[in-house]
Amino acid sequence: MISMLLSAFFRRSITYGLVGESGTGKSYQSKFVAAKYKIHYIIDDGLLIKDECILAGHSAKKEQTILAAVKAAVFSDKERRDEVAGRLLYERSLKVLILGTSEKMVNKIALRLQLPLPRKIIKIDDFSKPDEIDTALRTRRVEGKHVIPLPAVEVRKEYSNIFLASQPVFKGKVPTTIGIIPESHEKSLVRPAYSYKPKIRISHNALSVMVTNAVAEFDRSIRINKIKVMDESAGFSLILTIDVPLGMRLDIKINELKHFITANIERYTGILIEKVNIVIDKVIEAETF
Numbered sequence: 001m002i003s004m005l006l007s008a009f010f011r012r013s014i015t016y017g018l019v020g021e022s023g024t025g026k027s028y029q030s031k032f033v034a035a036k037y038k039i040h041y042i043i044d045d046g047l048l049i050k051d052e053c054i055l056a057g058h059s060a061k062k063e064q065t066i067l068a069a070v071k072a073a074v075f076s077d078k079e080r081r082d083e084v085a086g087r088l089l090y091e092r093s094l095k096v097l098i099l100g101t102s103e104k105m106v107n108k109i110a111l112r113l114q115l116p117l118p119r120k121i122i123k124i125d126d127f128s129k130p131d132e133i134d135t136a137l138r139t140r141r142v143e144g145k146h147v148i149p150l151p152a153v154e155v156r157k158e159y160s161n162i163f164l165a166s167q168p169v170f171k172g173k174v175p176t177t178i179g180i181i182p183e184s185h186e187k188s189l190v191r192p193a194y195s196y197k198p199k200i201r202i203s204h205n206a207l208s209v210m211v212t213n214a215v216a217e218f219d220r221s222i223r224i225n226k227i228k229v230m231d232e233s234a235g236f237s238l239i240l241t242i243d244v245p246l247g248m249r250l251d252i253k254i255n256e257l258k259h260f261i262t263a264n265i266e267r268y269t270g271i272l273i274e275k276v277n278i279v280i281d282k283v284i285e286a287e288t289f
């Protein structure tokens with residue numbers, strides 16, 4: 001009887017995989033991928049999700065260590081695996097999107113949940129823009145924040161201890177019976193215990209030296225008059241007062257400088273720069289530099 005049920009389940013199930021390095025935004029994009037392929041079920045980090053609800057499973061993000069989180073994500077625990085597989089078995093004809101860091105991981109999850117191997121593997125870098133992936137990686141590696149593709153009201157039921165905030169997400173427009181409407185959903189930001197990073201202790205003077213070096217590397221014609229460093233809840237904010245040469249495209253150059261300072265300090269030190277404000281003191285003839 002069980003083998004007959006499984007055989008029927010395989011015939012009416014279609015599996016997709018969404019693959020990308022950890023922290024590249026798979027959970028963030030999963031709802032949009034699901035919408036594109038008309039998928040109603042998502043398997044993400046140990047959870048079986050349908051629409052805006054958790055149907056079964058246990059989030060890996062609730063684990064205390066990275067090793068335990070990996071085991072939860074690939075359903076190593078038989079009891080949790082059977083819970084999700086059992087719920088899938090008795091759902092009607094379905095499409096399932098499995099999130100994983102590799103095709104091998106997606107295949108492992110599919111087999112453990114008694115699902116057919118994916119018909120299609122979707123790579124996150126084929127679906128997300130490079131700047132979206134960079135932002136997702138920064139959020140994960142520097143701030144330690146993870147995404148659960150569910151509204152806050154659902155996540156808080158079981159995961160209130162790691163919940164940080166909810167955020168609406170808008171992306172494109174979708175045709176409906178009442179016209180074209182924006183496609184959107186709500187995601188939840190969480191910080192698992194294994195992802196928590198204590199604030200790095202560094203003197204304001206040392207950070208000022210890093211900023212000075214970054215500015216010099218970016219453009220030696222920019223002169224720093226003053227650097228003010230301020231402590232923030234998770235990192236630091238900066239105020240730079242500078243002189244710039246005559247003829248510099250300030251609207252473009254200043255934004256590029258802010259990004260360069262932030263990216264370099266965060267990449268090489270892991271220090272979070274929450275904000276960079278730049279004040280232009282003087283515009284000076286180039287030969288005076």
